[in-house]
Structure formats: C-alpha cells, structure tokens
Amino acid sequence: xxxxxxxxxxxxxxxxxxxxxxxxxxxxxxxxxxxxxxxxxxxxxxxxxxxxxxxxxxxxxxxxxxxxxxxxxxxxxxxxxxxxxxxxxxxxxxxxxxxxxxxxxxxxxxxxxxxxxxxxxxxxxxxxxxxxxxxxxxxxxxxxxxxxxxxxxxxxxxxxxxxxxxxxxxxxxxxxxxxxxxxxxxxxxxxxxxxxxxxxxxxxxxxxxxxxxxxxxxxxxxxxxxxxxxxxxxxxxxxxxxxxxxxxxxxxxxxxxxxxxxxxxxxxxxxxxxxxxxxxxxxxxxxxxxxxxxxxxxxxxxxxxxxxxxxxxxxxxxxxxxxx
Amino acid sequence: xxxxxxxxxxxxxxxxxxxxxxxxxxxxxxxxxxxxxxxxxxxxxxxxxxxxxxxxxxxxxxxxxxxxxxxxxxxxxxxxxxxxxxxxxxxxxxxxxxxxxxxxxxxxxxxxxxxxxxxxxxxxxxxxxxxxxxxxxxxxxxxxxxxxxxxxxxxxxxxxxxxxxxxxxxxxxxxxxxxxxxxxxxxxxxxxxxxxxxxxxxxxxxxxxxxxxxxxxxxxxxxxxxxxxxxxxxxxxxxxxxxxxxxxxxxxxxxxxxxxxxxxxxxxxxxxxxxxxxxxxxxxxxxxxxxxxxxxxxxxxxxxxxxxxxxxxxxxxxxxxxxx
Numbered sequence: 001x002x003x004x005x006x007x008x009x010x011x012x013x014x015x016x017x018x019x020x021x022x023x024x025x026x027x028x029x030x031x032x033x034x035x036x037x038x039x040x041x042x043x044x045x046x047x048x049x050x051x052x053x054x055x056x057x058x059x060x061x062x063x064x065x066x067x068x069x070x071x072x073x074x075x076x077x078x079x080x081x082x083x084x085x086x087x088x089x090x091x092x093x094x095x096x097x098x099x100x101x102x103x104x105x106x107x108x109x110x111x112x113x114x115x116x117x118x119x120x121x122x123x124x125x126x127x128x129x130x131x132x133x134x135x136x137x138x139x140x141x142x143x144x145x146x147x148x149x150x151x152x153x154x155x156x157x158x159x160x161x162x163x164x165x166x167x168x169x170x171x172x173x174x175x176x177x178x179x180x181x182x183x184x185x186x187x188x189x190x191x192x193x194x195x196x197x198x199x200x201x202x203x204x205x206x207x208x209x210x211x212x213x214x215x216x217x218x219x220x221x222x223x224x225x226x227x228x229x230x231x232x233x234x235x236x237x238x239x240x241x242x243x244x245x246x247x248x249x250x251x252x253x254x255x256x257x258x259x260x261x262x263x264x265x266x267x268x269x270x271x272x273x274x275x276x277x278x279x280x281x282x283x284x285x286x287x288x289x290x291x292x293x294x295x296x297x298x299x300x301x302x303x304x305x306x307x308x309x310x311x312x313x314x315x316x317x318x319x320x321x322x323x324x
Numbered sequence: 325x326x327x328x329x330x331x332x333x334x335x336x337x338x339x340x341x342x343x344x345x346x347x348x349x350x351x352x353x354x355x356x357x358x359x360x361x362x363x364x365x366x367x368x369x370x371x372x373x374x375x376x377x378x379x380x381x382x383x384x385x386x387x388x389x390x391x392x393x394x395x396x397x398x399x400x401x402x403x404x405x406x407x408x409x410x411x412x413x414x415x416x417x418x419x420x421x422x423x424x425x426x427x428x429x430x431x432x433x434x435x436x437x438x439x440x441x442x443x444x445x446x447x448x449x450x451x452x453x454x455x456x457x458x459x460x461x462x463x464x465x466x467x468x469x470x471x472x473x474x475x476x477x478x479x480x481x482x483x484x485x486x487x488x489x490x491x492x493x494x495x496x497x498x499x500x501x502x503x504x505x506x507x508x509x510x511x512x513x514x515x516x517x518x519x520x521x522x523x524x525x526x527x528x529x530x531x532x533x534x535x536x537x538x539x540x541x542x543x544x545x546x547x548x549x550x551x552x553x554x555x556x557x558x559x560x561x562x563x564x565x566x567x568x569x570x571x572x573x574x575x576x577x578x579x580x581x582x583x584x585x586x587x588x589x590x591x592x593x594x595x596x597x598x599x600x601x602x603x604x605x606x607x608x609x610x611x612x613x614x615x616x617x618x619x620x621x622x623x624x625x626x627x628x629x630x631x632x633x634x635x636x637x638x639x640x641x642x643x644x645x646x647x648x
Contacts, residue, residue, distance in 0.1 A: 027469040078432060082425040101406040101472065104428060108402060108435065109465040115439055116458035123451045127443065130454065134440035141433040145351040148425065 001052040001308045004045070004315050011044055014062055015069070020113075030094045030106040031113070034073050037089045042319070043176040044069045049312070050180025050194055053304050060122060061183045064129065067117035068176050071133075074110035075140055077103055082148065111137075121183070128182050136175040143168025150234040154254075161239045162203070170202030193302045200295035201316055204288045208320055210235040211284045214272060226268035232257045236287065237280050244278045292320060325376040325632045328369070328639050335368055338386055339393070344437075354418045354430040355437070358397050361413045366643070367500040368393045373636070374504025374518055377628050384446060385507045388453065391441035392500050395457075398434035399464055401427055406472065435461075445507070452506050460499040467492025474558040478578075485563045486527070494526030517626045524619035525640055528612045532644055534559040535608045538596060550592035556581045560611065561604050568602045616644060 002010075020032045044065035051061040079085075080093040081103050087093065095103035121129055146164040150156050177198040181191050213228040214237055228235050242250060256262065256270045275281065295316060299309055326334075344356045368389035375385040403409070404417040405427050411417065419427035445453055470488040474480050501522040505515050537552045538561055552559050566574060580586065580594045599605065619640065623633055 024466060024469045024473060026473055027466060078428055082428060100424075104402055104406060105465055105469055105472075108432075109462055111432065111435055112458055112461035112465060115454070116462060119451065119454040119458050121451075123447065126454070127445075127447045127450055130439070130443040130450070134436055134443050137436035138433060138440060141429055141436060142348060142351060145348045145429055148429075149348060149350055 001049070001305070001311065002058075004049075004311065007045055007048045007052065007058075008041075010058065011041055011048065011065065014044075014066065015041070018066060026098075026102065027106055027109055030077075030098055030102055031110055033097070034077060034094060034106075034110070035069075037091055039073075039089055041069060043072050043172060046173060046176035046198065047180045049315075050177035050186075051184045052180070053194070053302075053308055053312070054181050054184035054186040054190065056180065056184025061180055063117045063120045064179050064183060067114040067133075068172075068179070070110050070114035070117065071137060072172065074107045074114060075144070077107040077110065079144060081107075082144070125183050125185075129179050132175055132178055132182070136171050139167045139171045143171075151232075153234070155242070156234045156239050158236075158239055158243060161234065161236060165203060165206040165236075166199065169206040170199045173202035173205065174198030190303055193298050197295050197298035197302070200291045200298065201319070204291035204295065204320060207236050207284060207288045207291065210237055211281065211288065214268075214275065215281050226264070226272075229257065229268050229271045230264050236284055237275060240283055241275055241278050241280050244280075244283075245274075249274060249278070288320070292316070325373070325629070325635065326382075328373075328635065331369055331372045331376065331382075332365075334382065335365055335372065335389065338368075338390065339365070342390060350422075350426065351430055351433055354401075354422055354426055355434055357421070358401060358418060358430075358434070359393075361415055363397075363413055365393060367396050367496060370497060370500035370522065371504045373639075374501035374510075375508045376504070377518070377626075377632055377636070378505050378508035378510040378514065380504065380508025385504055387441045387444045388503050388507060391438040391457075392496075392503070394434050394438035394441065395461060396496065398431045398438065399468070401431040401434065403468060405431075406468070449507050449509075453503050456499055456502055456506070460495050463491045463495045467495075475556075477558070479566070480558045480563050482560075482563055482567060485558065485560060489527060489530040489560075490523065493530040494523045497526035497529065498522030514627055517622050521619050521622035521626070524615045524622065525643070528615035528619065528644060531560050531608060531612045531615065534561055535605065535612065538592075538599065539605050550588070550596075553581065553592050553595045554588050560608055561599060564607055565599055565602050565604050568604075568607075569598075573598060573602070612644070616640070 015035065015038070018035065020028050020035065022028055047061055047065040047068055048058055051058055076088060077094050080088055081095045081100050085093055086096045091097075093103070094106065115133075118129060118133060119126070143164055143166070146160070147168055150161075150164065174195045175198070178191050178195045181194050186194070210228065213235065214226060216225055218225050227233075228237075238253075241253060245253060253271065253274055256267055256274070259267070262270070296313060299312060299316075302309065339359065339362070342359065344352050344359065346352055371385055371389040371392055372382055375382055400412060401418050404412055405419045405424050409417055410420045415421075417427070418430065439457075442453060442457060443450070467488055467490070470484070471492055474485075474488065498519045499522070502515050502519045505518050510518070534552065537559070538550060540549055542549050551557075552562075562577075565577060569577060577595065577598055580591055580598070583591070586594070620637060623636060623640075626633070
C-alpha cells in the first residue's frame with residue numbers, strides 16, 4: 001500500500017476540490033463552514049486505507065471517503081445541538097454561529113449529500129457498501145441515544161458503557177475500513193477481520209479520549225482538562241470508579257460532581273484525587289491496551305503484506321499515543 | 325394495473341407488518357408513534373402505482389415504499405421542530421410529546437432506516453433508485469430552507485414561491501412514482517413522463533393545500549381555517565395578492581397580518597375580504613387547474629393501458645377535490 005503521508009496528501013487534494021452546491025446559501029454555507037474546519041479526517045483516511053490494503057483502485061473509493069466524512073460531520077453537527085456545545089475544533093458550532101434550525105436542516109442535508117456521494121459508486125459493490133453504511137448510520141444514532149440516556153441514569157454499568165461507545169464511535173471507524181475493503185474486492189473473511197480491527201481500534205481510541213479529558217496535558221489535548229467532570233459525563237473513568245468505590249468513596253464522588261458550592265478547579269482536583277486512589281488512570285490505560293492488542297491481533301491475521309501491516313500498526317500507534 | 329383499493333389494502337398490510345427495532349426505546353418509540361399516526365400514505369401508494377403501471381412485481385418495490393414513507397415522516401418530524409408545531413394529524417408532535425433532542429435524533433434514525441430499507445432492493449435497479457432518492461432528499465431540504473427564508477423576506481416573488489413548493493413537496497411525489505417505474509423497468513422516456521406527471525400533480529396538490537387553509541370548510545379540511553394567515557405564512561395566496569394589490573391594498577394586507585390589535589377572527593375576515601376583492605380564490609383555482617391539466621397531459625402521453633390512465637386520472641381527481 002501507499003504511505004499514510006501519500007494517502008493524507010491525496011485526501012487533502014480531494015477535499016480541496018469538493019464543491020458544495022451554493023444555493024440556498026443559508027443551507028450550504030454552514031456545510032462548507034463545517035467542512036472547512038476539517039478536523040483530522042481520520043475516517044476518510046481509513047476508507048482509502050481499507051481499499052489500498054487490498055490493492056483496490058483509490059480513485060473508485062473517493063466518493064465513499066467524501067460520503068463518510070460528510071456523514072461524520074453531520075453527526076457532530078446534530079450532537080452539538082443536543083449537547084448544546086458552543087465550540088467545536090476551536091470555532092463556534094453551527095447552531096451557535098447560526099441557530100438550531102439551521103443546524104438541524106444543514107445536518108439533514110449533509111446526511112443526504114453523504115448518501116448521494118456514495119450512490120455514485122460502481123454498481124457491482126454499491127449494494128454491499130450501502131447496506132453496511134446505512135446499518136452503521138443507524139447504529140451511530142443508537143449510540144448517541146444511549147449516551148443521552150446515561151445523563152439521567154445514576155447507575156451505568158460497564159457493558160452498557162462499552163456498548164454505547166462501540167455504537168457511537170467504534171462502528172464508524174470499522175465501517176470506514178470495511179467499505180474500502182469492499183470496493184477493493186476483499187473476501188468475506190478479510191472484511192470481517194478489518195472490521196474487527198477497526199472496531200477494537202475505535203474502542204481504544206474513545207477510551208483514550210475519556211482518559212485524556214481528565215488526565216491529559218492541556219496544551220497537547222487541545223481542550224480544557226476536566227470538561228467531562230464539570231459536565232458530569234458518564235465516561236469510562238466515572239463508570240469504573242463507581243464500580244470500584246466503597247460506599248464512602250461513592251458518596252463522595254457523587255457529591256463532588258453535583259455540588260454547586262465548589263469551584264470547577266476544586267471539583268476537578270477532588271475527583272482526580274479519588275480517581276488516583278482507585279487507580280483509575282492505570283486501569284483505563286490497561287483497558288485501552290487490551291483493545292489495542294485485540295486490534296493488533298486482528299491485523300496480524302489479515303491476509304495483507306507484512307510491510308503494510310507494519311505501516312498500519314505505526315499509524316494505529318500514532319493515533320493512540322499522539323496526545324501523551 | 326390493480327385497483328387503488330387493492331394497492332391501498334396491500335399497503336395497509338405492509339405497514340401493519342413493519343417491525344421497528346425496539347432498543348433503545350427512547351429512540352424507536354417516537355418512530356413507531358409517528359408511523360402509527362400514519363396519515364394518508366400517499367407517497368408509498370404512488371411507489372406501488374408507478375411499479376404497477378409498468379407491469380412490475382409489487383413485492384420487489386415494497387421496501388422502497390416503506391423507505392419513502394419513513395423518509396417523508398422524517399421530514400415532517402424535523403419540520404415540526406423548526407416550525408415549533410405542537411400538533412400533527414390531530415396528535416402531539418414528537419418534539420412536544422418528548423422533546424426536541426428526541427425529535428432530532430429519532431428523525432435522523434428514520435432517515436437512516438429509510439435508506440436501509442431502500443438498500444435491500446435488487447442490485448440491478450439500486451444505483452438508479454438511490455441516485456433519484458438521494459437527490460430528492462437533498463431537494464426537499466432545500467425546499468424547507470427556502471420556506472424558512474421566506475419568513476424573514478417581505479417580498480416573495482411567484483417564481484420563487486413555485487420553486488419552493490416544487491422542492492419541498494412536488495419532487496417527492498414525482499420521485500415516488502418514478503422509483504416504482506424504475507423498479508418495473510420502464511424506459512427513460514416513460515420515467516421522464518411519470519416524473520413530470522407527479523411533479524405537476526404535486527404542485528397542484530400544494531396549491532390546493534394553500535387554498536383550503538384559507539377558503540376551505542373547516543369540518544372537511546380537518547384543520548382550523550386561517551392558520552396560514554395567523555402564522556403570516558407566505559402562501560401562494562399571499563404572494564399573488566401582494567403582486568396584484570395597489571399601494572393601499574398592499575399596505576392594508578401587511579398591516580392586517582402584523583397588527584397585534586386585531587382578534588384572530590377579525591384578522592382572518594379582513595384578509596379574506598381583501599383576497600376576495602383581488603379574486604385570489606379564483607386565480608388560485610385557475611393555477612391549480614393549470615398544473616392539474618399539465619399533469620393530465622403527461623399522463624395522456626404515457627405508454628400505459630387506457631384503463632390504467634382512467635384509474636390514475638380518477639385517483640388524481642379524488643386527491644385534488646377531496647376537501648371541497
């Protein structure tokens with residue numbers, strides 16, 4: 001396969017040439033704005049990767065890569081309304097810069113555009129690609145719903161938490177790789193393995209996000225540390241801490257999170273102290289390693305060049321340790 | 325083709341057997357609720373009709389019919405949030421019964437489900453069906469955006485208004501018929517004609533809706549008369565009236581619509597008086613007839629059985645005159 005630098009470069013050229021329709025501009029300006037914020041474009045990169053690994057023609061998979069990025073950005077747009085998030089990638093979110101109606105409708109349009117891009121795929125692989133894509137789209141919605149449900153649940157158990165991040169984050173990573181492999185004509189076994197690789201990588205990736213939000217270094221993480229604690233988010237760290245806490249610790253954790261009489265800094269400090277006593281950082285790192293190792297096992301079993309495995313392992317490593 | 329009664333009956337059986345996934349229930353309950361309110365299911369009926377007219381196998385088009393109904397209901401769900409509409413089909417809207425986040429996310433899920441149903445189509449026709457469907461989905465969003473733009477525009481010109489209802493309403497009617505014809509294997513000419521038939525019928529249908537909102541009989545229309553006037557909606561009637569009004573009439577119309585010192589009943593009465601002076605009811609009826617005649621001309625040119633044309637003409641007639 002080509003190097004990741006080559007694929008990334010190709011992707012940059014692709015997105016630089018994507019022309020978003022211009023009228024009505026109230027609808028398409030927010031879409032162009034969202035795409036211009038770009039982010040890391042990991043998912044379309046994985047689409048190209050899945051195709052390239054199995055010797056597929058990259059030019060045939062471009063529309064799928066664009067479609068996946070549009071879909072991902074659509075989910076962020078709507079999630080930001082639901083979470084009332086004011087900032088995304090350092091800029092105003094669409095519902096903040098325009099309003100909620102604009103964010104709803106331009107999000108819907110991005111979803112339609114995503115599927116429209118995918119529909120341009122060659123007919124031989126379209127049915128399978130579309131089935132995987134639409135099932136994944138539905139699962140991502142389910143994941144977001146479970147995540148919202150957690151807000152009003154005091155007790156969230158670990159298997160429920162893992163299911164949520166699997167649906168909300170991991171399946172789209174897995175789907176991206178698999179769609180590339182489908183277009184390249186990989187066989188059923190290989191498609192299964194690359195999907196499992198992506199799913200485990202996605203789980204590790206999300207758990208790392210949870211970890212960095214509390215234990216990361218602010219200048220590397222790019223967000224304020226402790227945001228999840230202030231927002232009382234049910235992260236892996238929180239769920240695990242409640243599982244391990246004795247009655248007193250449990251009560252303390254719940255009190256810290258819900259009190260109004262502590263400054264945010266004090267709140268974050270207290271919760272982190274408790275997490276340290278319960279070894280949450282180490283446990284989370286071990287969990288991340290567990291999923292990462294599973295991903296690498298899947299990779300080992302894949303029927304692709306040894307050199308390509310090495311390249312992909314390096315990429316996965318950079319993805320996971322980039323913020324430490 | 326089969327009779328419309330037969331098709332309607334088939335459709336009822338299809339929808340009675342549609343099983344919506346159940347977990348997470350916060351996501352799927354609103355979808356089941358929306359589908360149970362059912363409405364008239366005109367669009368899926370037109371999918372079956374388009375297929376039946378060209379001798380297609382109805383069982384092959386069922387998933388498309390379900391997909392189109394899911395898509396249509398998704399647009400209603402999101403439109404109701406944007407319009408802050410409390411009631412739909414005599415029941416609480418989803419964002420009212422649950423909340424806006426639920427309505428956003430279960431709407432998104434319906435869109436994903438719609439495409440998932442369509443993806444089950446046989447591979448030979450899937451690419452074409454998907455292209456028409458996704459383009460239409462995008463156009464419907466554009467129509468809704470133009471409609472929202474009108475709210476803050478004082479001057480809306482007739483061609484802009486017609487473009488809006490073409491995108492928001494007519495293209496989905498046209499698309500439904502065309503998708504059925506695609507699955508049945510109709511040729512390019514026929515697909516063009518049935519699309520044009522649907523588009524003109526859709527325009528007539530929407531203009532009639534505008535007319536009935538102001539000049540209909542309440543017990544037949546099923547909604548309160550004058551709702552558009554109270555909501556200051558830029559309907560065909562309003563746009564046409566402003567086009568024909570002299571300066572004094574124009575000023576009066578704008579004053580009636582925006583004043584806070586008139587009761588709703590008085591407002592409706594005054595605006596209707598002005599519309600009568602300007603012959604708006606007659607002009608709108610003539611416009612409806614114009615589009616209806618165009619639709620019938622397309623129908624005449626279609627290469628289908630004379631008896632079927634008669635059946636379809638009867639159906640179109642019932643659709644258009646049902647509320648008078």
